Amino acid sequence: MARTLIVMVLLLAGFPAKADQCDRIVADLIAQTPGLQLDKRMPAEGADIVYLKHPQAVAISIFCPVPPLPSLALSADWLQDPAPPAYFQLIGKLGSVLTGVSAHAISTGAIACEKRALAAKGEEGNVEFSGIRFQCQAFEHAGGGTTLLLAPAANTIPPG
Numbered sequence: 054m055a056r057t058l059i060v061m062v063l064l065l066a067g068f069p070a071k072a073d074q075c076d077r078i079v080a081d082l083i084a085q086t087p088g089l090q091l092d093k094r095m096p097a098e099g100a101d102i103v104y105l106k107h108p109q110a111v112a113i114s115i116f117c118p119v120p121p122l123p124s125l126a127l128s129a130d131w132l133q134d135p136a137p138p139a140y141f142q143l144i145g146k147l148g149s150v151l152t153g154v155s156a157h158a159i160s161t162g163a164i165a166c167e168k169r170a171l172a173a174k175g176e177e178g179n180v181e182f183s184g185i186r187f188q189c190q191a192f193e194h195a196g197g198g199t200t201l202l203l204a205p206a207a208n209t210i211p212p213g
Contacts, residue, residue, distance in 0.1 A: 075117030078125065079103050082115070082150050086143070089113075100126075109143040115151070116204075125151050126204035134197020136167065148185065148203055158183040159203065167191045167199050181206050 082105070083089050092104040100116040107113055109131075116126040127148055131140045145160030152159070162182030169178030170191035180187045186206040191199040 075101055075103065075115070078117070078151065079105075079115060082147060085150055086146055089147075107143060109137070109139045113147070124205050126202060127151055128200070128202045130198065130200045132196070132198040134193055136191075136199045140199070144201060144203070152185060152203075152205055154183050154185055159185065162187050163189070163201055163203065166201060170199075 079091065083091065086107070088107050088109075090106045092106050094101060094103045096102075096119075100119055103115040103117060105113040105115065110129045111132045112128070112130040114128040116128065118124055127144070129140070129144050129147070131137075141160045141163050142156070144163045145156035145158075148154065148159035148163075149156040162180055162185055165182060166178045166180040166187035166189040169180060170176055170189045171193065172178075176192045177190050178187075179189075184206050185203050187201060187203050189199060189201040191197075
């Protein structure tokens with residue numbers, strides 16, 4: 054019983070550190086990205102999700118890791134056809150702050166993922182580029198749109 058209690062205390066002690074790390078990352082993103090604003094933060098299974106607002110995306114979310122999610126992830130949506138260069142520049146900027154990979158490489162991978170999804174019958178694409186895994190959905194019907202998720206490739210959970 055005492056051993057179980059010690060393990061639980063040690064596990065729970067890690068959560069504030071993760072929250073503090075997530076707070077620092079979100080603060081860095083906001084400080085380095087003009088127009089980016091905090092919307093809300095919600096705990097979810099496997100991640101704390103931080104919702105952000107920016108004029109160049111309909112929705113932006115940062116997934117801060119809580120086990121089993123092994124690393125940060127970024128999600129961004131654009132719901133008009135086609136996604137403008139500013140959308141990909143924003144993804145590049147945010148992805149670079151999160152991963153340390155250049156903004157140009159992040160933007161290039163995001164564009165490649167969108168192109169792959171647009172060409173695919175199922176409107177979904179997966180690309181690994183510069184150590185980042187991109188998963189996206191893009192479509193041209195109903196006004197078009199692009200949804201993109203990116204995370205470090207070595208730390209992502211394989212698609213199920």
